[in-house]
Amino acid sequence: MSTTVASPVTAGLSDAERFFFDTNGYLVIENFLKPDHVARLIAAIGRSGSHRRELMRTGQPQTGFTQTKSEKSTRSFYILDDDPLFLELLDWPALLPYVHALLNPMPHHCASDAIVEHGGDFMNRQGEWHIDGHDNGFRNLGHPIPLLQLKVGYYLSDMTAPWQGNLTIVPGSHHAKREPDHADRQRRDFFPGAVQVCAPPGTIILFHNALWHTAAPYSGPERGRTMLYYCYEHPWMVASQEHWGYTPDFYNRRLSPAQRKFFHGFVFDPPEARWG
Numbered sequence: 001m002s003t004t005v006a007s008p009v010t011a012g013l014s015d016a017e018r019f020f021f022d023t024n025g026y027l028v029i030e031n032f033l034k035p036d037h038v039a040r041l042i043a044a045i046g047r048s049g050s051h052r053r054e055l056m057r058t059g060q061p062q063t064g065f066t067q068t069k070s071e072k073s074t075r076s077f078y079i080l081d082d083d084p085l086f087l088e089l090l091d092w093p094a095l096l097p098y099v100h101a102l103l104n105p106m107p108h109h110c111a112s113d114a115i116v117e118h119g120g121d122f123m124n125r126q127g128e129w130h131i132d133g134h135d136n137g138f139r140n141l142g143h144p145i146p147l148l149q150l151k152v153g154y155y156l157s158d159m160t161a162p163w164q165g166n167l168t169i170v171p172g173s174h175h176a177k178r179e180p181d182h183a184d185r186q187r188r189d190f191f192p193g194a195v196q197v198c199a200p201p202g203t204i205i206l207f208h209n210a211l212w213h214t215a216a217p218y219s220g221p222e223r224g225r226t227m228l229y230y231c232y233e234h235p236w237m238v239a240s241q242e243h244w245g246y247t248p249d250f251y252n253r254r255l256s257p258a259q260r261k262f263f264h265g266f267v268f269d270p271p272e273a274r275w276g
Contacts, residue, residue: 013101021102025174026197026207032094033202038156041085042226045114045156048082049074064245072118072224078245079112079228081254086112089230091259095152098206099232103150106275109262110149110231110240117165120221129185131174132231133209134238143177145210148237154228155203163219166196167205167227174210188217232262235275239264 013021021027033041052066053074064078079086089095090109099107131137131145138145159166170191180191196216197205207213218224233240243263251260251267265272 013098018101021206021208024171025211026169026171026205027098027102028197028199028203028205029098030199030203032204033154035202038201041154041228042156044083044085045076045116045226045228048076048079048086048114049116051082052076063247063250064242069121070118072116073121074116075113077111077113078242079114080109081246081250082114086114086228087254087259089154089228090262091256095204099150099152102206103147103232104234106235107150107232107262108235108237108239108264109242110233111242112228112230115225115227115229117215117225118221119164119218119223122165122215122218123221125188125215125217127185127187127189127214129180129187129191129212129214131179131210131212134240138209143179144175147174147208147210149209149231149233151207151209152230152232153205153207154230155197155199155205156201156226156228157224158201159225160198160200162196162198163216164223165218165225166198166216168194168196168214168216169207170194170212173212174208176210176212180212235264239267243267 017027049066052062053068055062056066056068063081064076066077067075076082080090081087090112132151133145133149138148153167157164168190170193184191191212199205215225248269251263252269255263260268260272261274265274
């Protein structure tokens with residue numbers, strides 16, 4: 001199924017884009033990354049995955065953790081220090097106007113992960129419908145759940161056709177005051193109104209933490225997907241557990257002055273006193 005898409009902006013969202021996001025809980029932006037950038041990111045994911053697998057094989061520590069399904073399918077968490085290209089995306093200039101306008105003018109980093117899936121490894125995957133966020137998806141705040149985290153998904157493989165692990169969403173479900181029961185959340189078939197986000201490489205989708213979503217099933221074992229996910233949150237929120245996985249060298253030497261603002265001041269040595 002197709003979705004409404006926007007074009008990259010340089011300063012803020014239009015009223016129409018903001019209305020669409022507020023109403024539907026997501027916004028798709030095609031042609032956000034250029035083809036050569038996509039290719040370099042795919043290569044970086046390959047290098048990172050191979051390195052992490054070697055660390056797992058030899059029992060050495062790694063930043064964050066890595067899940068492996070087979071030799072072809074890997075999901076890596078806490079990736080900012082794996083490659084300069086991943087860190088560069090943290091405050092990518094074309095992205096920040098969206099994050100500032102939709103979430104907070106002083107956003108903090110929350111999470112980052114890289115996904116490489118081979119369709120043959122996930123042919124029997126259940127629906128796994130879910131929402132995101134700490135504290136059981138922020139459910140204890142009541143419904144509807146507020147926008148506390150802005151998720152950013154980067155399509156690096158071609159997913160213009162459905163049934164290849166596409167991000168699948170229920171537009172407007174972030175407004176829901178009730179949620180599907182456990183059996184419904186495991187359904188491989190979709191809820192009425194569910195949409196597979198079909199888009200070319202270089203597309204991003206920004207979505208609300210309380211938007212119900214899952215990965216679409218694969219139509220065949222030859223299919224697959226490569227994606228990056230980043231997450232941003234308000235600066236007054238408690239620091240993500242992901243922050244403890246990085247080394248002091250990462251914080252004190254590898255971040256630019258602008259990138260340091262995406263983390264709480266107490267992670268640095270000496271700590272930085274700042275609002276948020």
